[in-house]
Amino acid sequence: MKTKKLALKTVYHILVIAFGFVMIYPVLWMISGSFKDNSEILRGSLSLIPSEWKFSNYPTGWKGFSKISFARFFFNSFFITALSTFGTVISSSLVAYSLSRVKFRGRRLWFTCMLATMMLPGQVIMIPSFLIWYRLGLANSYVPLIFPYFCGQAFFIYQMMQFMSGIPKELDEAATIDGCSKYTIYSHIILPLLKPAIVTTVIIQFYWKWDDYMGPLLYLSKPASYTVSLAIKMFADAASTTDYGAMFAMSTLSLLPVFLIFLFFNKYLVEGIGTSGLKG
Amino acid sequence: MKTEVIKAKARKIFYSNEMVGYVFAFPFIFGFICFSLIPIITSLRYAFTDFSMGNKTIEFVGGANFKQLLGDEIFLKSLGITLKYVFISVPLKLVFALLVAFVLTRKTRMQVLYRSLYYVPSLVGGSIAVALVWKQLFARKGLFNSVLANMGLGTINWFGDQKLALYPLILMSVWQFGSSMIIFAAGLKEISPTYYEAARIDGANTFQSFVNITLPCLSPIILYNLVMQTIQAFMSFTQAFVITAGGPDNGTMMYALYVYNQAFKYNHMGYACAMSWFMLIVMCIITLVIFKTSRSWVFTESGD
Amino acid sequence: MIKKLLATFLTASLILGVCGCANSSGQEQSGGNTSSTDTVVEADPSEPVTLRMAWWGSQTRHDITVAAIELYEEQNPNVTIEYEFYDFDSYFTKLKTLVASDQVWDIFQLGGNFPEYIDKIYYMNEFIDNGTIDVSDIPESYLKITQDTAGNQIGLSNGLNTYGIAYDVDMFKEAGVPLPTDNWTWDDYKNAALKISEATGHYGSSGLASSEFIAGCSTFIGQQGKVGEYSFFNLDLTGMGFDDAQMLTPYIQMRADLINAGASPDAGAEMEITNIENDFLVTGEAALTWVAVNQFPTIYDICKEEGRNLALATIPRVSANGPAGSVIQSSQMLCVSQDSAYKAEAAKFIAWFQTSVECNQILNGERGIPVADSVRAALEENLTEGQQIMYDYVTLVGTFETPEKVNVLSPDGQDEVVDNYRNYIQQVVSGDITAAEAAEKTYADAEELFK
Structure with a gap:
């Protein structure tokens, strides 16, 4: 046996x-x-x-092309990814808190809007968004790639709401009795408890953003401002009799940050996903 | 005295649920209006015009764009291909994700490592780097063909045959089942072990308890994954753009890629907006159908 | 040599002129210029100027162009040039977005499709007249190839160019196929491709898909009937230049036959070619390919290094004593953008780029045979073997009888027609439609552009 x-x-x-x-x-x-x-x-x-x-x-x-080395592209990618991941975490947790814990008028409406955004195909808004940024004179900048992430990402708001529904409401009530405002409840109780969900958000948002190709393709035009993903594609297209060895070398390096983030936070990944709210 | 009253009043407003709610929700509301609502409405408006970039006069053309859509062979083809892609890749992906998640629930010291192993493709799959690797794997003299040749089988011209070209892309999508797997894993963790024990006492084997306990308990999560993955599959762009550029003979012309081409390559913005809207409608219908049918298969715990 | 070419140019220039106006039909012709004469800023030589520039091409071109830019920056310390470069498709995709937002690069490269962007081009006459730039080194006839009929200088040509067929001499010999003659026909071409692929197992004919339509399909039309009787689009780009769609059929049939016989790359293999430098001819997997001849010296050198021997042949003809259909044209030109804040500075750079011997020793004719006399003379002194072949070839094409008027430009929207045309060929290959149907469809698509 x-x-x-x-x-x-x-x-x-x-x-x-x-x-x-x-x-x-x-x-x-x-x-x-x-x-x-x-x-x-x-x-x-x-x-x-x-x-x-x-x-x-x-x-x-690493030499890259035309005197721009991959150091530059990595820096660009880090800059964009770090800022937008930071923005996503802060804004999404704020929004998730309000939608799941604060009873205010219009909450249902905004919750529905949030769900709708989550299911909205990016292509529908791709063209007009692009034109709006152009009118604002910001199309050739990092702003369109970063700023929207400070306005909350529906997918992560939803994930965090799921997770929050697993945090006992009694904690809030106890804190209220102790004289805490909703603001302090968020910063002192919810946010610390949200850690696993935040880690999940960081991992997923980091690699989504790091791998993002369409955004930089639309909004970046100067090679010096390229992200790694754009640079690798450029490298593959323009190089004479494409040097696959060098291309794979840069591809490997490009995946390294994603791997590191993942290894570092790996054990929180499953913990951070709340599914209880999905039921019923 | 008066300022005290005002202060108190201000404090009351500041700490009221309404205020707190809107303060916290403000980023989303702002983002929703600026980056979703306004673009959506603009897009709808453009869909009825002949708008193209650089063209300063925009003319209203009524439903002409939508009429043109129905006669556009490439559009119809790309719609068919995208549906094929969605209907093959999404179910396969979910089945794999669920099976692997289930197999990996077995508590061992290696669990975390295993889960990471299976998550790696999702982690890197969306990147250009992996798309380029994929292109190379299925090239005429690529890895796949050299395996076939080594086994004495003929090689397959994956990207030269429009009937085959879609499959490497489907495979790539299925390969990235990791993110659905993680969500399933999180769900599996929350199924109370007492259910399984009870089943075992009743003499059920693993398969039976999977069908009778795991599946029903997970059904809301299956629904969630199904909807999210379907939407994602509909929007798939990068792979086709990098690997096949839509060829051969538009055999991998994914919907999103055709929208991109019409908008940015051929500069038919109005037409592309009409296409986007058509896609939105198709997706709404499909999502609705999924939700409607879900009532018959999603199991809700009573009393919740 | 110049004399021989001159005749061709004068006619070509007429046509360019015709197109310049034809395209602006519907909009006021002045679109190019009037509005902004007063916006030109004469830069103070010490004031820092940043110019944006973009082009398309292969890695070789990127490297030498960047080197040239650096030389210019060194000589003009106040000028900084921010450059961008793309492959052909991405370049025009990007350009379209910039057109929409009035942010076109100060200096940009355009080819035969310039009519689409005429509103964004700032004519250079003003700078020539007021002495900002000195183009006296460029013969009048070569200036004309980038002028419209009103004499507006649209840009300055990057060089003279024409299409040809680059082939691997040894592969022809190995297969026992006679080398191409100056008036070989499409039948000879097809037979050679078939025989070579049979004998060597390589492709008989490769081909970068993006040049095939113009070099092959559209030339094929011009080769029929009398010299100048037909052209793909009519001379003023307002309609088709031929009436019977079936004139395309034999060509499409031939392409499909070659692919079906394995003598030409199918869609999957063709996808692996991203630019001329990884064309199957260059990688040693094909015996011949289309080239714009300015690309020839580069690939000649690459192959030479591997001990292979390339030569240039003419584009095959419909009949041995029929029209050649080839014309010498401006490869591309550099234009000043209407959106530029430093138009004079941009013009100065362009003039330097085309007329400075020092600069062109770096560029080395990669974009075509330079138009400035002194530059050409300087380069002709030490031509590489590949360049010598290209010069001889261009001279040869210059001797062909050409129609009084030719049109090397493409109408707005041609991209989509070409994409569809390529797909139709694939459908013929897979047997879904016949060549005759493909011809009809291509014709209908092209005609649609003018509605």
Whole structure:
């Protein structure tokens, strides 16, 4: 009986690991590609170990194009991503608090609007938003890429509301009796308890924004202002007989921040998603 | 004395529910009006004009754009392709997400690691970098074909055949089941273990308890994931833009890509707005259908 | 050599002129200029000036253009040039958004599709007349290729150019296929492609999709009938230049046949070509491809390094003694933008870019044969092998009998027609429609532009 259990357990682990390996194979392949010679990549070699380690892909790629190095693109991406993630966390938690904890007139209406925004296809508003920013003379700047995130993101507002519904209302009531205003309840009780949901928001918003391609494609035009994703696409298009090795090297680097954030906050990821409110 | 009264009054207003609510909700209300409502209305207005960038005179053309839509072969084709993409990728993605989430509920020390492993594709999948890798994987001499060739099978010209070209994109979407998986995992955690124990006492095996306990308990979350993933799939743009640019013969011309092309490549803004609106309507209908049918399969806990 | 070319140019310039006005029909012709004569700011030489500039092209072009810009900045310390560069499609996508917002780059590159952007172009006459820029080094005839009939200087040409077929000499020999002659026909071309692909397993004919429509399909129309009888669009870009859609059919059929036979890349393979430098001819997987000849020296050098030997042939003809259909044209030009705050400074840069020997030694004719006499003379002194072939080829094309009037411009909206045309070919390949139907559809799409 015990051996059977052990055998089952082993099979379980082997299967999970094997399938997981297949899942991340393309990513591993890309990473190993960053150490391969261009010709080896083009031959479609399956191997994850380069036949000859070519570390020079990294310095080659890092040089970027036309005197703008990837240092610049990384800085741009960090700047945009950090600010908009910060904005999302602050604004979404404020809004989520008001919609889930404060009984004010119009709350239902705004909640419905929030749900509607969540389901609104971006394409519908893409063109007019673009034109509005142009009229404001801000289309060639980071403002359209950052500012809207300070106005709350429906998806995260919703997630945080779900999470808040799991925080006992009694805490608020006790605090009110102690003389706390709604403002202090938010800053002293809800916000600290919201930590797991905030972490989830940070992870997801960070990589959404970091990977974002359409936004920068529409709004950025000077190469010096490009984000990493835009730069990599440019790199792939313009490079003569595309240097896949260097491209993969930069791609690998571009995924690094996302990985780091994820590894750092990983264990909170599931905790931060509240689903209780989804029921009923 | 008077200032005291005013102060008190001000304080009362400041701390009233109305005030607090609107202070906290202000960012959203502002954002909603500026970045959703106004653009939506503008978009609707443009949909009835021949608006194009650089063209200073905008002419009202009535329903001409919508009429043109129905005769536009590429539009109809892209609508069909997008529906195909949604109907294949979303169910597959959810099934995978749920199965893997369920399998990974098993408490082991490796759980966190495993979950991360399966989450990696979602983490990186939306990036240009991975799209470029995907393009290379399915290229004529790419990884997939070299595997096939090694096994003595003929190679497949994925992006040369419009009937096949969509599948690498679908596969890529399914591959990124991680984010749905995380949400399922969070939901699974909240199913009370007593249910399972009770079932086990009644002699149910894993499969039976999955069908009879897990699925019903998770059904609201399935609904949530279904709606969100469907919407996301409809808007899918980057993959097609980077990997196939819509080709061959518009075989991967996703709706969002065609809107983008009409708007920014051919500069038919009015027409593109009409297309966006058409899409909004189609999606509303589909979402509505999902919600309507959900009444028959979403299980609500009584007394809540 | 110049003399030989001159005749061609005079006619070409007439046409450019025709188009200049034709396009503005409906809007006031002055769209280009009147409004802003008074807005020109004469910059103080010490005042810092920032100019924005953009172009499209391959990596080679980006690198040399940036080097040239840096040289200019060095010589003019008050000027900073912010540059952007794109592949062809992205360039025009971006330009359209800038047109909408009146933020077009101070200096921008345009080709035959300039009529679409005429409202955004600031004519350069004023700067030539008041001596801001000195273009005396550019022969009158070459200035004319970028003027309209009213004599408005739309821009300054980046160089002379024409289309040709670059081919791998050894691959032809290996397959035992006779090398192209100056008047080879489409049948010869097709047979060569088929035979080579059969013998070598490589593509007989590759082709960057974006140049195929103009170099192939539209030339094919001009080659039919008498010299100058037909053209794809009519000369003033107000309608079609031929009546019978079926004139396109043999060409479309040939393209589809080649793809079906595996002698030309199918849609999937074609997608892998992003610019001339990774064309299958250059990667050694095809025997020939279309080029705008200014691109030839670059790919010649790349192939030379790998021990391969490229040559240039003419675009095949419909019949050996029929019209050649090729014309020499301005490759692209640089224009001053109507939105620029420093129009004079922009014009100065453009003039320098086209006439400075120092600058062009960096640019090295990559955009075509330079138009300024001294520059051409300086470059001709030490031509590379590839450039020599290009010069000889352009001279050869200059000897062909050309119609009195030609039109190398494209009407507004051509992008969509070309995209559709490519899809129709794919539909012929997959057997969904016949070549005759594809021809009809392409014709109908093109005609639609003028409604």
